[in-house]
Amino acid sequence: MSAALTPMPGRELSNPPSDGISNLRFSNHSDLLLVSSWDKSVRLYDASANVLRGEFKHGGGVLDCCFHDDSSGFSASADCTVRRYVFSSGKEDILGRHDAPVRCVEYSYGAGQVITGSWDKTLKCWDPRGASGQEHTLVGTYPQPERVYSLSLVGNRLVVATAGRHVNVYDLRNMSQPEQRRESSLKYQTRCVRCYPNGTGFALSSVEGRVAMEFFDLSEVGQSKKYAFKCHRKSEAGRDTVYPVNAIAFHPIYGTFATGGCDGYVNVWDGNNKKRLYQYSRYPTSIAALSFSRDGRLLAVASSYTFEEGDIPYDLL
Template sequence: MMAGETPNEFKLNNQPTDGISAVKFAPNSSQFLLVSSWDCGVRLYDVIANNLRMKFFHSSPVLDCCFQDAVHSYSGGLDNTLKMFDFNMGAETHVGTHDAPIRSVEFCPEVNVVITGSWDSTVKLWDPRTPCSAGSFSQPDKVYTMSVSGDRLLVGTAGRRVLVWDLRNMGYVQQRRESSLKYQTRCIRAFPNKQGYVLSSIEGRVAVEYLDPSPEVQKKKYAFKCHRIKEDGIEKIYPVNAVAFHNAYNTFATGGSDGFVNIWDGFNKKRLCQFHRYPSSIASLAFSHDGTVLAIASSYMYEQDEIENIPEDSVFIRNVTDQETKPK
């Protein structure tokens, strides 16, 4: 069976027309999905009806997006600008800017703050009530990826650095770490149980890290190889672009430039399953809040520059089972 023909999976209609940068489910919903793209668009889909509900635009490619609540989204990208979209009003608000592209946009419900990470080596906080700036915080290098863990913020920067910040007290960095992977960080995501995080690199590896600095907890950290394919006796190694957690089970999905999605049980160091190969690189992944649905962005990421017949950019919606996501 070809991709998209499995009974538990379908392709979204009205796809973005250029590379997909992020897919995010609405909080507490498996119905609404936000998708940002290099075509400068931010799209809101109803995945149950499989239709495009709304489309907003930036002046340049959009690199990330997030929901604040069911009716507001935030997004940023190569125009250096953070925008808020109000779905009820169909209106946009220009919230503020960075000095370089915005790479990462997150919302922290615990502290009620929107967070942007930029290639200008800063993280900025934004108060969604106004919306206005609530402070700018220097990072050691370009911000590549961020994840919220309760009231903490995990920041992955260039130079393989990881910073742990307390969003209620940004006066100092809680922890400064170095990635245990030798190559550039691609994605960081926090465990839903707030005990640690998963970090992926451009070199087919994933690290499972713990936040508690005590030696006995740090002994549990490890890294593993994945998204590697042997072809004609040669091992091809692919970037691991995307990580997404199942909120209930603390298991996680990884997506690579090999076009595969794997589901892992990080605590028991086991792969639970692998789906079929998708038409192109996996650019982004998101589980719905209840973990029943996984959104999979299959989108060529120019890993080998220009190729002929680039597969179309597609978001697949897959209904996942306990069999696939629950620790054995």
């Protein structure tokens, strides 16, 4: 199981996690890369130099991670805690807790808040400037219709995708209720949501090999732009095999985007012209996560078994 860097030829990061990778994130300021894993670790890499800079441990599998800045970051864990790390000193503390595993974590530079989504069906906002380890850093708790599966931020907008195909859109300046309550236009369970860098909408992926391109503008003209397409599937002998689409990542400059699926492929798409631009060589296992570096030069790819075929012996991977 590894995190590989592309464009081709890709190279494997040294000292990878010992279990499946749940997510990876490039910094908004450098080529530092955070990687969260089911081995209960959060790892900090210098991706350009291919050097492990630090490692932190949770009490359970780590389901998500994000940067605050190049000196600190946050993580969300199956142990129901949200933790923060100071990379230079190795210091870490518990920012807060949920009543069930914490699936997602994001940091809003505009609001100065950490936002977490949990399988306890809540969204929570935290002020990381509070005293170390104090629960009073909690800014607010916002009930969700179902378990939170994925979050994405653009500007002051936060998109929350939950079980049951619910999608809530919030304005971070007024979290009292969602700005929009939607239902996914895809028929099956949501795997990932990612906002467009230009702030006009978001992409959703599902377990059924489809991606939907959605827009915030609710006018007839705005909604006429939305569409969905099939991907990460293959046809053999007239029969379709469909794979979950686990990851979406937008290029920070060109507006193109990459998708990663349980078929082991990473595809790059031109959403405006509705066509696939490129497909990377197949990875040995499912694509669990994707992240572009701030300048778009690097694409980090987490190739990890995602249990699409159940629990199988490691020697079969």
